[in-house]
Amino acid sequence: MKFIVLLVVIFAVIWFARRGSRRVMGARREKTPLPPREDMVACSQCGLHLPRSEGLPGRGGVFCSEAHRAEFERTRK
Numbered sequence: 001m002k003f004i005v006l007l008v009v010i011f012a013v014i015w016f017a018r019r020g021s022r023r024v025m026g027a028r029r030e031k032t033p034l035p036p037r038e039d040m041v042a043c044s045q046c047g048l049h050l051p052r053s054e055g056l057p058g059r060g061g062v063f064c065s066e067a068h069r070a071e072f073e074r075t076r077k
Ligand SMILES: [Zn+2]
Pocket: 043, 044, 045, 046, 047, 048, 063, 064, 065, 068
């Protein structure tokens, strides 16, 4: 029985700690708000969808990685 009480206390502490940290994270999120819906683009090489800001612009479109951009440009020459 003591063990269960201890378990409950531990859970309560964890819950309070998480609630506290979430509040800190929430405040941080307010300062740098993530765009709710960023434009998605597809990699011209593999078709992977990624946010426009993460895409690498190339001659043939947007790419998910340097390797795919290089591969695309090599095959389209
Ligand atoms: Zn790709």
